[in-house]
Amino acid sequence: MTDMDGAQQGSRPLVVVTGGLGRVATVVLPWLRKQYRVRLVDRAVPHDGVDELVQADVGDPEAAHEVLSGAHALVHLAGNSSPWQSWDSVYAANVWPTQVVLEAAAAHAVPKIVLASSLHVSGEYNRPQYRPVDPRLDPRPCCPYGLGKVVLEALGRTHADRTGASVTCLRFGLTGWAPSERRYLAQWLSDDDAGRLMLAALQARERFGVHFGVSANTRNYWDITSGRHELGYHPEDDSEALADRAGPSSGPVCRLFDPQSSD
Template sequence: MDALRNDREKPLLVITGGLGRVGTALRPYLRRHHRLRLVDTATGAEPEPDVDIRHADIGDPDAAYEVFGGASAILHLAGDADPRHGWEEVFAANVRPMPVLLRAAAARAVPKIVLASSLHVAGEHNRPEFWPVSPRLDPRPCCAYGLSKVVVESLGRSHAERTGASVTCLRLGLTAWPLTERRYLGMWLSDGDAARLAHAALRSREPFGVHFGVSANSRKHWDTTSARTELGYRPQDDSEQYAGTAGPGGAPTCRLFDDSPDLRMRGMT
């Protein structure tokens, strides 16, 4: 009975795209601190004890308003994260739902929103002369996906300034994905560190912030100083343990890993 009462007293966290790859990796850690409501367009999910699963499209105003009821925070993971996709695809999945989500969050007076962004926002900075890349540099997206996240971050900033809600954008690296290629060693974010980062961001009450999300990798390609000092993020893992087993990379899907002038940004040119 005491355990049930304690669970009911936890703040309610709504995770959009909660049944996806990243949401699945984060849930075991986040449920220690929150009651979880998972919102996804996917169907057929197995019920989980004490987890509220809603089949809904957060691009629908009525659905978004309904699922955000009672939320203390929103962790927005839903969207298209494929850098091979063109602008029309990523716009429909990543940009078009954002005004609906933010209006519903404002109507429900949700005080905290964490938006999943991406290193691809700064992909053109992923060159040795910029390492470790600072999140304070101007965005230089390497693909249509990265550009869509630039827009998401801008909408998040506008929402924070307009409503007073705290909005944190996390530019996530390689998350909830096997580290099979050496080119990913500098951008790896372990499942454990991803959960620690998300929890730190959810606890923060910064007015607005943008931070890189990678582990404590020996190959310091992305500067996590702001996440450490402003959010209290304490990464514990290092991709170097996989350096001996990670294989060569395949053909680049965008300019995150290739600065050749003839590699066009898909859907952007």
Template sequence: MDGDASLNPAPRTVLLTGAAGGVGTLMRELLPGHGYALRPLDLVPVPGAPDAIVADLADREALREAVRGVDAVVHLAGISLEAGFDAIVAANITGLHHLYEAVREEGVPRVVFASSNHAVGFTPRPREGEPLIPVDTPHRPDTFYGLSKAFGEDLAQFYWDKHGVETVSVRIGSCFPEPTSVRMLSMWLSPADCARLLHAALTAPGVGHTVVYGSSANTRAWWDLSSARALGYEPEDDSEKFAERLIARKGLPAPGSADDLYLGGHFCVDPPRWPH
């Protein structure tokens, strides 16, 4: 993971799964500016991309055709909130396995996997003066959704150890144009920083399987970005410019509430359900 990512040529073609989703839509706009030709894929038609692949992660033949000839995959597809266990398994566990099998069969060298902070959601959040949460903190998922992301990180490790497929697993915080809650002030990932992080994850040499946290350089950060920075990621944004207005409107989390106690916040007790 040592070295300057800018010295490594960017992959020419990247399969972007989940291209019609919230983060996928943002990345369709921003990643080409970093030198990528995107091959969008989603379960539904992708607005503004008539040539996008419409396919289900259950369709192994379609997935294999989708990955054929690409230099890397950015995998954003799947269920991104809480849902019933069977639905989570189908989309986020079985579907992810199908993707990795297609990648292995077609010889695609690298995947960037959208993991989540909810893989470690029951981790107590740090207080002022305490160390930031390290990337090697044990999995403590807060939902079936978070559990599927913990599985995804382990699956990525397995495919590296057994098949030599490299992965950067990005524990994404909250990627929106601006934070919408006080909790997000600590884990906001601006769209521009998200594109910078994905670019670093796609170009850094020798990543094996690397887990990183995905957030901007937030003043109120809860987690350690050192493994992301080691890939060449240099975040440029900070949520602090939104803090005064958000806190005035919503107030600080009540002491002893899930948003006050845990990294995963309200996901630990009353998670939003898919579809949202």
């Protein structure tokens, strides 16, 4: 890196990304680098790379406070995304770390926070009579994982009310994978659209908002109007281009894919 490159990096706002070596972080990182300095935080062993990488567990209050020093924004992606978890696991892996990292963000007066939520918050609405599902509907989670994300969103709203920070919750669909089964076509979020969505969320100044994170899919099950209008999210991809390669369902997951959903 040249001195000029270093100066340009230093002048950019710093975004801290928890779960920094995870699937979603890997997808959005090229987009973040366009506008931000990036500090990746993960429990995994650091590797060599162009970004600042800190090995830390954000469920540890001291560690969370340290990694958020100097941050202009927080993207909280850390957690366990398995729908088969027990509530105890969800609390330990998803709820508690969110509470801790938000308390650290409050201590540092971080003005912008993006929280990774999930379609599972609204999983019981994945039925023909509700489509496209409105993100303003009361949560109806389909599994303990979805319930944990309901709590995450509530923690985010409380944080926004208490601190005045701007908090955006993104209910991600299938991110970082091609839709190998037909039931995933409606909830697919392409890599490029994930980057567009993340940048839009970071630049939004809403006090608190919840938006679905899917592409401009022909199978319009999840309403992304709020993301378009309130965040300025402009998706360009459509899972229908991949439909010929999507096979039948491989087995039960949770009630997000209840037989009534007709996926």
